[in-house]
Amino acid sequence: MVKIMLLYCVLFLFSAASCQASSVVYNVVKLGAKPDGKTDSTKAFHKAWALACSSRWPAMVYVPRGMFLIKPAVFGGPCKNKILFSIDGTIVAPSNYWVFGNSGFWILFYKVTGVAVYGGTVDANGASFWACRNAGKNCPPGARTMSFVASSNIMVSRLRSINSQMFHISIDQCHNITLEDMKISAPSWSPNTDGIHIQSSTGISITNSVIKSGDDCISIGPGSKNLLIHGIACGPGHGISIGSLALHKKEDGVENVRVSSVVFKGTQNGVRIKSWGRPSTGYVRNIVFQNIIMEYASNPIIIDQNYCPSAKDCLKHSSGVKISGVTYKNIRGTSATQVAMNFACSSSNPCKGLKLEDIKLTYYNRSSASAMSSCKNASGSNKGVIIPPSCL
Numbered sequence: 001m002v003k004i005m006l007l008y009c010v011l012f013l014f015s016a017a018s019c020q021a022s023s024v025v026y027n028v029v030k031l032g033a034k035p036d037g038k039t040d041s042t043k044a045f046h047k048a049w050a051l052a053c054s055s056r057w058p059a060m061v062y063v064p065r066g067m068f069l070i071k072p073a074v075f076g077g078p079c080k081n082k083i084l085f086s087i088d089g090t091i092v093a094p095s096n097y098w099v100f101g102n103s104g105f106w107i108l109f110y111k112v113t114g115v116a117v118y119g120g121t122v123d124a125n126g127a128s129f130w131a132c133r134n135a136g137k138n139c140p141p142g143a144r145t146m147s148f149v150a151s152s153n154i155m156v157s158r159l160r161s162i163n164s165q166m167f168h169i170s171i172d173q174c175h176n177i178t179l180e181d182m183k184i185s186a187p188s189w190s191p192n193t194d195g196i197h198i199q200s201s202t203g204i205s206i207t208n209s210v211i212k213s214g215d216d217c218i219s220i221g222p223g224s225k226n227l228l229i230h231g232i233a234c235g236p237g238h239g240i241s242i243g244s245l246a247l248h249k250k251e252d253g254v255e256n257v258r259v260s261s262v263v264f265k266g267t268q269n270g271v272r273i274k275s276w277g278r279p280s281t282g283y284v285r286n287i288v289f290q291n292i293i294m295e296y297a298s299n300p301i302i303i304d305q306n307y308c309p310s311a312k313d314c315l316k317h318s319s320g321v322k323i324s325g326v327t328y329k330n331i332r333g334t335s336a337t338q339v340a341m342n343f344a345c346s347s348s349n350p351c352k353g354l355k356l357e358d359i360k361l362t363y364y365n366r367s368s369a370s371a372m373s374s375c376k377n378a379s380g381s382n383k384g385v386i387i388p389p390s391c392l
Ligand SMILES: *[C@@H]1O[C@H](CO)[C@@H](O)[C@H](O)[C@H]1NC(C)=O
Pocket: 114, 152, 153, 154, 155, 176, 178
């Protein structure tokens, strides 16, 4: 406990005085939670949160070792002071996906400011839900494991999220969130289990994390600004994606995104920008992808503005999303397909200001042919050595 309080003080940069007020700890077991993985402990978690949230002093919700079953839970604010949600054990979801597959969320932090989530494992028990989806049966839409909505000044460290039904971590309408030392995993065949999804949010940083998933490791939706993504191991998964954009006609843009020091292992894509072929007010600008290693990624560098699954209102249109100022710098490794760089931009809004610098991508199957680049409606500049030869 002393160690936890110390960390608490460090995390929040508390003064010595407020660190003394360390008695404000709400242990879920003392409030009735059972560490057996079977008894519904939702009420105890809600009780601990309510007490911490109304505390005049910085408070801690403490989840000790053991397995705690909880149903969908909302940890809402505004709260009176800062809260540390410290987890030593594992929080598990009911195995029957109908219990929470319709709620959209499992663990939801709503309208909170100054919350730190530290340690522990969250296991959404998604296997039966994926089986339902993959068999094309009648399934509920599925829940995101941990969501932050309309919240700010949040820090999540050392959290492990496994087996989510849908996205693992979801950030929507938030400001100033740091995720660090995360371990996220779901099998490659689990549908839509994106690692971290961000939309309508600013000042989000994701560092030093390992993400394995059946969809995007990180997906960046409309209205995402000032993002820093650094030190990520991605794969299996669909890569790091800006998009899908242009789902809606009136849509906010994505800008100031910096992705660096990432390794993609056996992923479907590496760094991707993707939009539907539909009219849109959206844009993508001032993006940097830098210091990246591809190990057998299928589409290492790709812009696809003609996304049109099931041909819905997008076949004969071009994308309204305006892409400009995208830098690809020091990207190396192997491509699992021959086209290692593919810029398929909108015919009505060509991509502008793409910058390539020091790229070396080779086709994994050296015995057949060398790697290629492909450009449609794309312009920009080249610097340094570019392999395969640039089409810009
Ligand atoms: C961002 O959030 C952190 C807590 O995670 C806090 O320490 C910091 O002061 C916040 N920054 C701003 C500019 O509010």
